[in-house]
Amino acid sequence: MFETEIITVRYWAAAKAAAGVAEDAVPVDGPVTLRELVDAVRLLHPDQRFADVVAVCSTLVGEQPVGSRDPTQVRVEPGQTVEFLPPFAGG
Template sequence: MTGSTHETSASGTATVRYWAAARAAAGVGSDVVEVGSGTSLAELLDAVRRLHPDRPRLPDVVAICSILVGDRPVGAADPAEVWV
């Protein structure tokens, strides 16, 4: 299944890694996104979409792909309730 992973570091950034169709839609293998304390997955995904305004397929692919936060699958959890 298409997906991406998110890895948060102590420096206030999250590394978003794209796989399969998500990589093709983003046009890159990964992004580094600034995050603050209490950043939700929904906010992180909004930031990812803003990083690639020239990639029209990315929002649709991100909306349906499998996502891991660290090594945990997000599954059907509400992205607004998942902290990165």
């Protein structure tokens, strides 16, 4: 039996505004895929605006960019931090 652990999910800029919080502590029973984690945070924030923003975000898992990798193949371990960064205008 697994002990429940936490993955910290941080939101930046428009993702933070859409979520209404800067971060969530998502309980997990072991490693999950990035897709499973995204599904979990969408349940926490069911507003369509949140889903739309997260869909276009760059994602970091443990400070490493996910890029175009398939989220069903990206493993997220308990204790890691996942960050959603929306596209930024300007430079």
